[in-house]
Amino acid sequence: MEQHVKVKFPSNIALVKYWGKHGNQLPCNASLSLTLSNAFTETSVHFSEKTSKETEFSYLFEGTENAKFGQRVFNYLQQQPEFSTLLSDFAIQIDSANSFPHSAGIASSASAFASIAAAFLKASGNYSEENFQQEVSRLARLGSGSACRSIYGPYASWGKLDGINGTSDDYATPVLEIHDNFKTMRDAILIVESEPKKVSSSVGHGLMKGHPFAEARFQQANTHCLEMFSTLKSGDFEQFIQIVEREALTLHAMMMTSLDYYLLMKPNTIHVIEQIMQFRKDTKFPICFTLDAGPNIHLLYPSTMQKEAQLLIDEFLANKNVESVLYDQHGTGGIIL
Numbered sequence: 001m002e003q004h005v006k007v008k009f010p011s012n013i014a015l016v017k018y019w020g021k022h023g024n025q026l027p028c029n030a031s032l033s034l035t036l037s038n039a040f041t042e043t044s045v046h047f048s049e050k051t052s053k054e055t056e057f058s059y060l061f062e063g064t065e066n067a068k069f070g071q072r073v074f075n076y077l078q079q080q081p082e083f084s085t086l087l088s089d090f091a092i093q094i095d096s097a098n099s100f101p102h103s104a105g106i107a108s109s110a111s112a113f114a115s116i117a118a119a120f121l122k123a124s125g126n127y128s129e130e131n132f133q134q135e136v137s138r139l140a141r142l143g144s145g146s147a148c149r150s151i152y153g154p155y156a157s158w159g160k161l162d163g164i165n166g167t168s169d170d171y172a173t174p175v176l177e178i179h180d181n182f183k184t185m186r187d188a189i190l191i192v193e194s195e196p197k198k199v200s201s202s203v204g205h206g207l208m209k210g211h212p213f214a215e216a217r218f219q220q221a222n223t224h225c226l227e228m229f230s231t232l233k234s235g236d237f238e239q240f241i242q243i244v245e246r247e248a249l250t251l252h253a254m255m256m257t258s259l260d261y262y263l264l265m266k267p268n269t270i271h272v273i274e275q276i277m278q279f280r281k282d283t284k285f286p287i288c289f290t291l292d293a294g295p296n297i298h299l300l301y302p303s304t305m306q307k308e309a310q311l312l313i314d315e316f317l318a319n320k321n322v323e324s325v326l327y328d329q330h331g332t333g334g335i336i337l
Ligand code: DP6
Pocket: 013, 014, 016, 017, 018, 019, 025, 031, 107, 109, 143, 144, 145, 146, 147, 201, 202, 205, 251, 292, 293
């Protein structure tokens, strides 16, 4: 038997950040993200007859072998009982490619693991139609936490929240009530520096263990998530901006105040943030920023603000505050091709 599965899953940008985990990839707090559409991973998996008793597995990233990530993927697949028959019975060839440059600093593990989990679950047949997405989300989480949110769009939350039905630490769920103001959001990713990160997210999550502010941070994030649910429903830009920017700065504050402290922001990160805040003060336009675990800035704005945001972006480019810009926007989650 030969089988071929091809899927496409997007990246996502957290508005309320997942930072700190325990047990088997369980979050210390709830998080909530905007699903993207232009930044995605396409993964094809080819299952064919084995020629020996040995494991036959290869992982190609954009046509070339990537031993390090391939090993992480293999270890992940081996740990999931749902995939054990596929691994023991077939020769497996995975081909993955990103739509965005590797150097862009966009978290590629989210789209990568969402796509791998979906392709393998689809091939395994170990699901029912009603629970397919939930199972993809759960399995994606076991590969990379943020990946579980890439299943749904335009917004998804992950982590049990008192008072919000259906939320879970095991998988993400879509945020259902979205005001028109937030239905068509844009994310212009301002690349300040395209070098790979110096400290991985896994190390960063680890540093939340024994962090002096950990408990207060986890509580704050849960409160922000609850507030974000009502903000997305009411359409309140002011509250949206406050939560999103406070979250971005708190994430970096956690890194700067951990026992092994570190700093990922660059001088241009600060400069660009200050300019965005000043521009908003002067114009009252609902344009704000968030940060990932890196120096690059995600400029967030509703599609009605496209022209206004472009003025700001053009200035950053002209002044060489940013190297380049990747334009993205709200998305609907992954698909099986
Ligand atoms: C700052 O999902 O990359 O982007 O579970 O170890 O793979 P692992 O971590 P990862 O962490 C993402 C951290 C973040 C915030 C977020 O996406 O919520």
